[in-house]
Amino acid sequence: MADPLPTIELDRIRARGVRLLASCSWGWIVLLGVVAATQHGVGIWLAPALAALVSLPTSVAVLRGRYDPAVRLALALSYTAYPAVAVLVLTGHAWQMDTHLYFLVALAAISLLYDVQAMRAAAVVMAVHHVLAWALMPDLAFEGSTNLFRLALHIGAVVAELTFLTMLVQRAKLMIVELAAARAASEAIAGAAQSHRAAAEAALDSAAKAEQRANSERCRREETEEVSRRREREHLIAIADAFETGITHLAQSLGAAAGALSQSAESLNGLAQETDIRADSVADVATQASEAARAVADHVAALSGVIADIDDRTGQQAEHARHARTASATGQQTVLSLIDRATQVEQFARTIGDLSIGTNLIAINASIEAARVGDAGKGFAVVAGEVKMLARQAQSESHKIEQLVALIRTGAAEAEDALKEAGIVLDGASGTADDMRDAMRSQRRDAEAARSRSTDLAATADALVEDTDALTGWAEATRRLSTEVRGAATSLSGDVSALLQSTRAFVAQLRAA
Amino acid sequence: MIDFRVYSPRLLLAGQSILTAIVVAAAIVLPRAGDPVLMLPVTRQAAHDLSGRLFDGKTRILGAGPVGGSFVIMPTDDRAWKAFITMGVLPLAYPERLCGEPADG
Numbered sequence: 001m002a003d004p005l006p007t008i009e010l011d012r013i014r015a016r017g018v019r020l021l022a023s024c025s026w027g028w029i030v031l032l033g034v035v036a037a038t039q040h041g042v043g044i045w046l047a048p049a050l051a052a053l054v055s056l057p058t059s060v061a062v063l064r065g066r067y068d069p070a071v072r073l074a075l076a077l078s079y080t081a082y083p084a085v086a087v088l089v090l091t092g093h094a095w096q097m098d099t100h101l102y103f104l105v106a107l108a109a110i111s112l113l114y115d116v117q118a119m120r121a122a123a124v125v126m127a128v129h130h131v132l133a134w135a136l137m138p139d140l141a142f143e144g145s146t147n148l149f150r151l152a153l154h155i156g157a158v159v160a161e162l163t164f165l166t167m168l169v170q171r172a173k174l175m176i177v178e179l180a181a182a183r184a185a186s187e188a189i190a191g192a193a194q195s196h197r198a199a200a201e202a203a204l205d206s207a208a209k210a211e212q213r214a215n216s217e218r219c220r221r222e223e224t225e226e227v228s229r230r231r232e233r234e235h236l237i238a239i240a241d242a243f244e245t246g247i248t249h250l251a252q253s254l255g256a257a258a259g260a261l262s263q264s265a266e267s268l269n270g271l272a273q274e275t276d277i278r279a280d281s282v283a284d285v286a287t288q289a290s291e292a293a294r295a296v297a298d299h300v301a302a303l304s305g306v307i308a309d310i311d312d313r314t315g316q317q318a319e320h321a322r323h324a325r326t327a328s329a330t331g332q333q334t335v336l337s338l339i340d341r342a343t344q345v346e347q348f349a350r351t352i353g354d355l356s357i358g359t360n361l362i363a364i365n366a367s368i369e370a371a372r373v374g375d376a377g378k379g380f381a382v383v384a385g386e387v388k389m390l391a392r393q394a395q396s397e398s399h400k401i402e403q404l405v406a407l408i409r410t411g412a413a414e415a416e417d418a419l420k421e422a423g424i425v426l427d428g429a430s431g432t433a434d435d436m437r438d439a440m441r442s443q444r445r446d447a448e449a450a451r452s453r454s455t456d457l458a459a460t461a462d463a464l465v466e467d468t469d470a471l472t473g474w475a476e477a478t479r480r481l482s483t484e485v486r487g488a489a490t491s492l493s494g495d496v497s498a499l500l501q502s503t504r505a506f507v508a509q510l511r512a513a
Numbered sequence: 514m515i516d517f518r519v520y521s522p523r524l525l526l527a528g529q530s531i532l533t534a535i536v537v538a539a540a541i542v543l544p545r546a547g548d549p550v551l552m553l554p555v556t557r558q559a560a561h562d563l564s565g566r567l568f569d570g571k572t573r574i575l576g577a578g579p580v581g582g583s584f585v586i587m588p589t590d591d592r593a594w595k596a597f598i599t600m601g602v603l604p605l606a607y608p609e610r611l612c613g614e615p616a617d618g
Contacts, residue, residue, distance in 0.1 A: 070521075071522075080533060081533050081536040084536065088539070091545040092545055136608055
């Protein structure tokens with residue numbers, strides 16, 4: 001029985017429907033009484049009495065303020081009885097059976113309760129009523145034809161109306177629920193708006209108070225501003241005086257500074273011109289120095305080549321001296337060997353001399369012996385004479401040999417002495433050549449260093465030329481700037497005069513204000 | 514004594530259902546003007562009194578009813594229903610198709 005969508009709004013609508021239907025039930029009673037009074041079939045009291053009887057419980061409950069599901073269901077049941085009573089009231093009337101259309105009206109009225117259960121119960125009761133009428137009083141209820149299809153036709157009408165009314169009620173309930181939700185939301189928004197309105201009103205009050213305070217503050221501030229304005233004016237006049245004085249001094253200072261600046265610019269211009277001239281001179285000198293340095297470097301390079309040649313030749317000379325010394329030593333050794341051989345030859349010669357002496361003695365003895373022997377010894381004496389002569393020749397030759405050997409020894413000694421002196425000389429020459437070669441190498445290194453320095457000097461001179469060119473450009477720029485500075489100084493002098501005039505006019509206006 | 518101010522929903526529904534059933538049934542079975550009426554006595558005394566009352570020469574009797582002691586009549590005076598009911602006789606509509614022709618008494 002509990003409704004799945006209970007809301008306060010739905011309950012309120014249902015309560016309103018319950019009250020409406022309960023009130024209308026008594027309208028039914030009155031209406032039935034009036035109709036019954038016009039008829040003769042049933043007693044006047046019967047129809048209103050039956051209607052009142054069926055309305056009594058629900059009326060009491062509604063008067064107690066109830067509209068719960070039981071009351072709605074009872075009210076729906078009571079509404080099924082009124083059309084039945086209406087049919088009874090019109091007994092014998094031609095329109096009697098037309099009144100049963102009010103079953104549908106009653107079912108529609110029950111839909112105002114927004115209770116599907118009550119609607120279904122009422123429909124069931126209506127269907128039962130039709131079935132009972134069909135079963136008990138078929139000629140009365142279904143005049144002309146009492147078959148089952150006619151009953152189904154009536155019940156189908158009730159069911160169809162019930163179906164559509166149920167759909168309508170369900171949708172109406174959903175709408176009510178949604179409206180309730182929307183209303184709750186709108187109430188929440190309204191509450192928020194109310195609170196915002198209160199806050200806004202409070203803010204407006206605060207703003208009004210703030211405006212009042214601001215007005216009073218503005219008045220006070222205006223008074224204060226007036227006082228301060230007068231003071232400021234006085235102060236302003238004092239400041240104007242001081243300003244005029246300061247500006248005057250400043251103008252004078254600026255004028256003097258402009259004059260000094262102009263003079264400085266002229267001096268600077270002169271310096272720039274002189275710098276330009278001297279820079280040109282320096283550039284020329286540097287160019288010449290660069291060329292000279294390059295010439296020196298070239299000469300030093302040539303000198304270095306010569307020194308290298310001399311060094312090579314000195315080395316060759318030292319080598320030749322060493323070879324000569326070696327040859328001298330070899331010669332000396334050969335001379336010594338020659339002396340030894342001469343000594344050996346002398347000894348051979350002496351030996352030969354000694355042998356020749358002995359041979360001579362032997363030949364003398366042989367001659368003596370041959371002389372003793374007489375004639376037989378004459379031949380022998382001849383041979384002995386020949387041997388004696390040979391011995392003498394041999395002695396003479398050995399003596400010559402000794403003389404030659406003596407001469408050879410003397411020559412060899414002299415040659416040895418000469419070779420010794422030559423070796424000494426050659427040793428000195430070789431040392432001298434080595435010293436010369438060392439000196440040449442040292443001079444060659446010095447020449448290389450001198451050539452490198454000359455090259456660096458030429459590069460430095462070139463850089464000096466470039467710097468001098470840049471200095472010339474700077475001097476030109478300085479001259480232009482000095483010209484501009486002089487013009488600016490002149491313009492500044494004019495501006496200072498204008499400033500002085502403007503200041504005097506401004507101060508005059510301030511004083512007049 | 515039922516206190517209608519505090520009766521329960523179940524009691525309300527029961528009472529309402531009974532009253533509705535009575536009224537709906539009454540709407541069906543109460544006699545119609547111009548139609549035959551079944552006079553149904555609910556007690557023996559009522560049957561005795563009914564027979565004495567019907568045979569007073571003022572009522573047109575169509576025949577005996579389907580229940581013993583009952584009669585089918587054609588009413589001529591609607592104001593007599595109160596007297597019959599007071600006697601314990603229920604005047605009901607007579608479904609001729611359901612109950613057949615009244616038997617000659």
